[in-house]
Amino acid sequence: MIVTVLVPDEYGVSALGAVDGVRAVRYDSLDDLPPEAAEAEVLVPGFLSPGQADVLDALPKLRLVQLLTAGAEAWIGRLPDHVMLSTCSGAHGGSTAEWAVTALLAVFRRIREFEDDRRAESWDSRRTETLQAKRVLVVGAGDLGRQLHRRLVAFDAEVTMVATKARDGVRGLDELPALLPEHDVVVLMVPMTPATRGLVDADFLARMPDRAVLVNAARGPVVDTDALVAELRSGRLRAALDVTDPEPLPPGHPLWSAPNLLLTPHVAGNCTGVQQRAYRIVAEQIARFAAGREPEFLVRGDY
Structure with missing residues (x-):
């Protein structure tokens, strides 16, 4: 047959x-x-x-x-x-994990700022951050999360994995409120479900420490866009987004001009x-x- x-x-x-x-x-x-x-x-x-x-x-x-x-x-x-x-x-786990690491390196090593300096012919040898020893919270422990964990460990980052339910080596989603203040980076690699829609709201963001970085490689509606824009404009948090809500972004949307943001048009797996x-x-x-x-x-x- x-x-x-x-x-x-x-x-x-x-x-x-x-x-x-x-x-x-x-x-x-x-x-x-x-x-x-x-x-x-x-x-x-x-x-x-x-x-x-x-x-x-x-x-x-x-x-x-x-x-x-x-x-x-x-x-x-x-x-x-x-x-x-x-x-x-x-x-797509490997490609998406690669994008997340690229985004974090660009943010911490200030690659965009140095490119702006090059265009302005300005030689400003300022100090940057490093991914080494950064405390990274990966929300989502499926293929994408596991692929990212392997790559982050190679950069000597300290990685905590979170899934819906706790298991060996993985913390439970109910532990997020206590885990957020302890991490420099939060990477979202969860599927889009009713439980994850709006997971990253104003309270979630408020629990992240000053100058922490939110990375969204999941789906746009996992994050409350208005709450994130408010944190970016205040200068308290930084972010790297490959997905947005809405998507694609319409002209004039606040994310186009938001400070402290690295934005790509849903290309993490498109390589x-x-x-x-x-x-x-x-x-x-x-x-x-x-x-x-x-x-x-x-x-x-x-x-």
Whole structure:
């Protein structure tokens, strides 16, 4: 029996071509699916594509939505019970961790200020901070958090991991209020769920020590934007954001001009090799499905 899989690009067609029992068919958009959609059992949405429940009418045999991303919030709650949802866990952790380390190094070593000096032809050899011995609180202990932990330790930072529930080597989310004042950096690497939406509010930020750095590599709505802007404008906190709320930022938004902020446009995982890494995971998950087994990274409930 052949399983028909709809993929959004030619790379997906090629990547799934070697998977036994699978026929990969490309589509141009979810609004214009090919005739093979009538037989498709698996849909692979494009990177960061919004969840479209109305597409289900054109996919009567759909049994699995396999994502190219680790985040699944766009599709959670939009699928009927008989359709499974699987993430691309393991594909983007290394790249996202690399971005977080890059952001912290840029902030602590004042790379942007030195670049401004270069443009102004100003030789100002001032002292900077270092990532060494910084106390870093990583909120999220999945693949992204684990990848970041490994890299931070290599820079001699002191790392504390936090997850929903405490376990060996990981603190519980309920311990955050006590942990925040003890750390120089907080890095967010949590999935977007009802429990994490607005997690970083004014009270959360107020508990961070003066000149601490908030790094958001999760999703924009995890942070209360207005509360963060207030802290940045006061000069008390610093931040590095790869995601924002709203996203993309509209013209004139306060984050464009906020001081003490390093901002990138959701590019932590968008780097060379991203398709290869993502489709390697996707091919493994779809191979399991075609063989009659459940994918490893199924979303159950909110995650």
